[in-house]
Amino acid sequence: MRRRTGERLGRAARSVAGLSAALLAKPAAAATPMSFLGGWGSRAYPVVDLTWEALIISIAVCLIITLLVAWGALAKRSRSAFGPIGAEPVERRPGGMKWIVWGVGLSVIPLVVTLIWTVSVLAAVNQPKGAEPFTIEVTGHQWWWEVRYRDADPSRVFVTANEIHIPVGHPVRLELKGADVIHSFWVPALAGKTDTIPGQTNVTWLEADRAGRYVGQCTEYCGLQHAHMAVFVIADPPAVFAHWWQSQLAAAAPPATVEAQQGQALFVTKCGSCHTVNGTMAQGKVAPDLTHLMSRATIAAGAAPNTPAGLSGWIANPQGVKPGTLMPTLYLSGPQLTQVRGYLETLK
DSSP: OHHHHHHHHHHHHHHHTHHHHHHHOOTTSOSSTTOSSOOOSTTHHHHHHHHHHHHHHHHHHHHHHHHHHHHHHHTTSOTTTTSOOOOOOOOOOTTHHHHHHHHHHHHHHHHHHHHHHHHHHHHHHSSOOSSOOEEEEEEEETTEEEEEEOOSSGGGOEEEESEEEEETTOOEEEEEEESSSOEEEEOTTTOOOEEEOBTOOEEEEEOOSSOEEEEEEEOSOOSTTGGGOEEEEEEEOHHHHHHHHHHHTSOOOOOOSHHHHHHHHHHHHHHTTTOBOTTSSOBOSSSOOOTTGGGSSEETTTTEESSHHHHHHHHHOHHHHSTTOSOOOOOOOHHHHHHHHHHHTTOO
């Protein structure tokens, strides 16, 4: 009964908010990528409907109160407002209780509707329906996201960072952990906020019903670079996602040029104790896995674009790009910087 009621209410709110939702329905190039007033997927739709219901009721209540206050201040003011101030008799005028009765009575209706709707939405988004979700383990670090794709076959497990690929139309289970302090994982177009807490695993899920790039953010203050801790969920068609997963399992290709070989040697020496590049001696576990770095659109958890200029600036002066980051300044010469960047650009 509650589910049917919630579905009917959801259809009503969606029709009221249809124009706004249509304006926001561009996940790949949304003008407001962090807006929570539009959602895409079975996890997001019930929550968005409830959000619009609460927003519409709140606006209506504010308008009603404003009109009543204005009416009381203007229509009922004393005709001798500028006359001498005198004593007003204390009396109970007839008809005053009807305002209380009607006010309380009318207020109860939207509160009860919202309560039933909220319980219905919580039940609807508690567990995914349909296909069995696969699991991605996401760990919040200061200030980046480690993403581990799990599989029953250990040879199909791999690690990436900051960009989470998922197949369109398929639910994905997320196990959220904290490596250092409390972070909060939020991709508003797909799911609500869930904290990542050290020593604890929190579970959530999400699903996107159309391809696109969905922007998320850490929403729990976690230190100096909290604002530069973005996360991106890329929803791919299933065939594209399967190809992407297979490509992530491959080790890094050996460098083909002398400059890239020199860059690899420098990288292993200066960066390999923190970063991993599969197929090389670089096997560090405290910083993002860079095996397929060039498959990502950004670096430093969205702090810089993954372009030659962005890479050069990040390698040469990480504190200038992201003050407080744990990545040290390497003090490379110009030729060394070119060699390391050239090698990183081979990590497709």
